[in-house]
Amino acid sequence: MTKREVQASVKDERLVQKRREQMIKGAVALFKEKGFHRTTTREIAKAAGFSIGTLYEYIRTKEDVLYLVCDQIYDHVRDRLEQELEHKKGTLESLKLGIANFFYVMDEMQEEVLIMYQEVKSLSKDALPYVLKKEMEMVAMFENLLNGCVENGELKLTDKQVKIIAHDIFVQGQMWGFRRWALRKLFTIDEYIELQTRVLFSGLGQPSPE
Incomplete structure (x- = not known):
């Protein structure tokens, strides 16, 4: 899915990227404090x-x-899942690495994730489907990892099992942010990744790769 076009009058792509990253950082803090509707563009600037x-x-x-x-x-999740996976596709090791990388992104971007879900209702009727489709594209990344393992004979799963497990992984990653007030009292992010991966692999009838 191509990105929704956000118009900019500046032609320097690197400057656009830099300014928008500054804008996102400032806006996320304001949206968290005041909410989307009470935050003004002047305050974001x-x-x-x-x-x-x-x-x-x-x-x-x-x-x-x-x-x-x-x-x-979405870009951070895609980039992180592509790291180190090129030569390990279709292996349980690639699945474990993909899960870890996704959970790390959810840890690093938990404020952005929370804001996106809290404020998605503020988007227009035409905009909401875009956000939801982006989410499904992230779930599809895990479907691809799982299907690679099935094709290589490392897992035996039906199409429906692949889909539900991909959603399970996605929600477990989000849970680290949504339930952080409780989970951070119990686990570090590394401990959380290790435990969730072991639970997943156990359900798949596989030992977790070391």
């Missing part, structure tokens, strides 16, 4: 460190910022 005029060189509406948050999460 100030938190990002530039003027309201500069802000409108990189976005057109406040809603654009939520699109950018969604895209940033």
